[in-house]
Amino acid sequence: MSIAAFDKLHIFAVMFFMSLVMSVQAPLFTPYAATLGASSVLIGIMMSTGQLANLTGNLIAGPLIDRYGKKLFITLPMVLSGIFFIAHGLVTDASSLLMLRILNGFALAFLIPSALALLSSYAANSKQQGKNMAVYGMLMTIASILAPLIGGNLGSLLGYETTYFFIGITLLFISIYTLGFVADSQSTTSKNSHQKSLTFAQVLALPTVHIILVTGFAVMYIHGVIIYEVPYLAVESGYSTATTGLLLSLMATGTLISLALSFMHRFDPVKRLMFGLFGMSMSLFAIFNDMLTLPVLLFSVGFFFGIIMPAMAIAITDAVAKEGHGRAFGLMSSFYSLGMIVSSFVTGVIRDIVSPYFIAFLVGMIVLTFIGYKKLSLPPMTEPKVYR
Structure with a gap:
């Protein structure tokens, strides 16, 4: 196995375990915040x-990643996040938990764009890029299946505080592994290495990017509703964290x-984006109308996700040249975050009035209607590539 293949294996391992450990808190945060006295609005x-x-x-991360490399912005935020997660287990009131949530959110903003930009640098062409992203998707999904089960059971067995200690300490160990084994690869297409990095304005000027960003917003809005509502069953309906963890794992299995x-x-x-978003939307409509059982519909949401x-x-x-991947993934992650921001706030405010x-x-x-209109207006030469 070549050195490059080993390097890619290490970044895959880091991304998998990082995602696994951080997702362990998915079924825990909402009920934990409620035990500290937070209302549904405050949790939102x-x-x-x-x-x-x-x-x-995310917006700060893009230019820094393109300029200073990826490894630094994977390792340092992971160390900070580990410390913040440990602190989660020490808080005694909701306001302290809110502050930690903000600090941790800022630290984690650098991780995913950096890791994705590093992974993309190992691909010399679209075929390799597709394979890398497929492996990434599989690993993240396996992590999202295991993490709620692990988190739900740890919360039931050890309690919220001890589980957050476990998350934080494990992240610190992963950061040590990253420091020792992950290489900060340069683009495999060296002939373009002298080119200047793209600006945010240049990335945003690309028509296909508009479709990608609004899709990211909609998908994460939907995801945010699920992440908020399903764990809240532990508060409202008396479900255990293990049960809500199982429901989230069913979504990840899909x-x-x-x-x-x-x-x-x-x-x-782009057609896959449209098909998947339509499927997610119709699954939510079915949940709203109680057309099928919640586990089946969560599985459906996960399938289209x-x-x-x-x-x-x-x-x-x-759509974006390698020189702009840091900014592009930073923008994409920022729209993911925007979807979660709007979703979490709106859900907390309206859930007693209308179904989230x-x-x-x-x-x-x-958003699906906007994508259809935008796609029809794209000139043929800007259409995304078709993989065969």
């Missing part, structure tokens, strides 16, 4: 402000199955 504010800090960090459908990579990424996410990464790397699932359905369909 906590989640949205954390994502607002994440969005701010994602894993759709990622395994390798023939999907032959289709235009798995169709969208690899297409997002492939579309962004096709219905509002998420409307958001998905409105």
Whole structure:
């Protein structure tokens, strides 16, 4: 195995375990905040402000990643996040938890854009890029299946505080591994290495990027509703964290199955975005109307989520030159964060008035309509590549 292959293996390992450990808190945060006296509105504010800090960090991260490299902005934020997660277990009131949520959101904002930009640098062409992103998607999905189960059971067995200690300490160990084994690779296409990095304005001027960003917003809005509402069952309906963790794992299982459908990579990424967003929206409409049981519909949401996410990464790397990948992934992550911000805040405010699932359905369909209009207006030469 070549040195480059070993380097790629290390970044895959770091991304998997990083995602696994950080996602362990998914079924825990909402009920933990409630035990500290936070209302549903305050919990929504906590989640949205954390994502607002994440969005701010995403925009700052892009230029820094392109200029100073990726490894620094993977390792240092992971160390800080580990410390913040440990501090989660020490708080005694909701206001302290809110502050930690903001700090942790800002630190984590540098991780995913850096890791994705580093991973994209190992691909010399679109075919390799597609394979790398498919492997990334599979690993992240496996992590998202295991993490809620692990988190739910740890919360039941050890309690919230001890589980947050576990998360923080494990992240510190992963950061040590990253420091020792992950190489800060340069672009494999060296002939363009002398080119100047693209600016945010240049990235935003690309028509396909508009489609990718609004899709990211809608998908994360929907995801935010699920992440808020399902753990809240532990508060409202007396479900255990293990049960809500199982529900979230069912959603991730749907994602894993759709990622395994390798023939999907032959289709235009933008068409996959539209198909997946339509499927997610209709699944939410079915949840709102109680058409099927919640586990089945969460599985359906996860299935269509798995169709969208690899297409997002492939579309962004096709649309933007390597010199702008840091900024491009930073922008994409910022729109992910924006979707979570709006979702968390709106859900916390309206959940006693109207179903958050219905509002998420409307958001998905409105964005889908915009994407259809935008795609029709794209000149033929700006269409994303079709993978065959």
